[in-house]
Amino acid sequence: MQTLSFKNGDKLPILGLGTWKSKPGEVRQAVFWAIEAGYRHIDCAAIYQNEKEVGQGIADAIAEGLVKRKELFVTSKLWNDSHRHEDVRPALEKTLNDLRLDYLDLYLIHWPIAFKPGIGFATHREEFYTYQDVPLAQTWEAMQDIKAAGLAKHIGVSNFNQAKLKEILALDGEKPEMNQIELQPFLPQEALVDFCKANGILVTAYSPLGSPDSRAERHKNDPKLIENPTVIQIAAKHQASVGQVLIAWSIARSIAVIPKSVNQARIIENLKAADLSLDQEDMTQLANIGISHRFVDGSFFTGPQSPYRLTDLWDS
Numbered sequence: 001m002q003t004l005s006f007k008n009g010d011k012l013p014i015l016g017l018g019t020w021k022s023k024p025g026e027v028r029q030a031v032f033w034a035i036e037a038g039y040r041h042i043d044c045a046a047i048y049q050n051e052k053e054v055g056q057g058i059a060d061a062i063a064e065g066l067v068k069r070k071e072l073f074v075t076s077k078l079w080n081d082s083h084r085h086e087d088v089r090p091a092l093e094k095t096l097n098d099l100r101l102d103y104l105d106l107y108l109i110h111w112p113i114a115f116k117p118g119i120g121f122a123t124h125r126e127e128f129y130t131y132q133d134v135p136l137a138q139t140w141e142a143m144q145d146i147k148a149a150g151l152a153k154h155i156g157v158s159n160f161n162q163a164k165l166k167e168i169l170a171l172d173g174e175k176p177e178m179n180q181i182e183l184q185p186f187l188p189q190e191a192l193v194d195f196c197k198a199n200g201i202l203v204t205a206y207s208p209l210g211s212p213d214s215r216a217e218r219h220k221n222d223p224k225l226i227e228n229p230t231v232i233q234i235a236a237k238h239q240a241s242v243g244q245v246l247i248a249w250s251i252a253r254s255i256a257v258i259p260k261s262v263n264q265a266r267i268i269e270n271l272k273a274a275d276l277s278l279d280q281e282d283m284t285q286l287a288n289i290g291i292s293h294r295f296v297d298g299s300f301f302t303g304p305q306s307p308y309r310l311t312d313l314w315d316s
């Protein structure tokens with residue numbers, strides 16, 4: 001499997017398993033199947049509320065002798081309610097305890113948005129912190145302490161636009177090593193990807209299949225990426241599946257990609273995308289797909305009582 005390299009030479013397997021919306025009762029088995037199939041990169045987050053079961057899946061695979069800890073690349077993310085300096089390490093320690101690990105390969109600030117401790121999803125004004133209350137620089141300093149303590153080998157961010165990245169890059173100290181953002185052919189984000197690459201920041205694509213398990217009412221009119229005729233036609237040309245084409249699209253851009261599945265056949269199918277090379281004609285067709293859509297739009301953080309606006313998240 002192709003890898004991406006961190007500045008110190010550590011390698012990130014370009015294709016990993018996503019775990020958002022993987023139910024606690026399903027994800028232990030899914031993680032085991034994934035490792036058995038050959039995945040070595042697993043994407044987690046405290047807010048997915050399934051890290052204990054992900055940890056059981058990893059422990060099962062290690063106990064069965066399928067893999068050693070050091071052969072795995074495990075990412076997790078700091079939730080919005082733990083951005084104060086004193087809250088970062090306890091949040092990571094809970095994640096490590098749940099995952100049954102003594103270090104993470106990568107720890108990310110999940111969103112550039114802060115809630116008060118214990119708030120899962122803030123809706124009322126008093127549940128938010130503002131950037132004045134908890135500057136991003138404070139959270140980033142705590143992330144560097146985590147790395148210095150050896151609890152995470154690499155640190156980065158997620159859902160950061162160019163302005164927010166510039167804020168962190170302007171600080172003394174460690175630079176973000178990763179930005180995990182939504183990337184799929186309806187949202188290629190060329191400028192943000194180029195900015196990351198120019199500043200030595202690796203990129204991971206989330207929701208690469210268009211997150212088709214979003215069932216919320218407000219998503220019912222979303223365009224369907226996996227039903228898009230351009231994607232279907234490219235899949236037929238390569239005798240590949242639509243999912244494989246969408247995953248291969250990120251790999252062709254040298255971007256890590258983390259499709260989620262709890263289905264054994266699709267877990268295996270998605271991994272085989274690492275062997276699919278899209279050609280220039282395919283990439284041009286996908287670049288001209290003619291639909292622009294963000295599936296994870298951030299509107300759940302920017303309601304009427306929130307101090308944050310969508311411009312705090314997205315470049316455009």
Ligand SMILES: NC(=O)C1=CN([C@@H]2O[C@H](COP(=O)(O)OP(=O)(O)OC[C@H]3O[C@@H](n4cnc5c(N)ncnc54)[C@H](OP(=O)(O)O)[C@@H]3O)[C@@H](O)[C@H]2O)C=CC1
Nearest residue numbers: 018019020206207208209210211213243259260261262263
């Ligand atoms: N940093 C962030 O803010 C975010 C990070 N993420 C991360 O990215 C991961 C992936 O994104 P996510 O939003 O989950 O959505 P994906 O785009 O990965 O799509 C997942 C959905 O696609 C289905 N699926 C999986 N493989 C195939 C296939 N080959 N063909 C058709 N359908 C398929 C899955 O169903 P089934 O399980 O039944 O196969 C599930 O319904 C997340 O799980 C999470 O780890 C996601 C969103 C935000």
Ligand SMILES: O=C1CO[C@H](CO)[C@@H](O)[C@@H]1O
Nearest residue numbers: 020045047048110159296
């Ligand atoms: O990773 C993610 C998926 O879950 C959350 C929503 O429940 C999102 O906030 C987040 O971006």
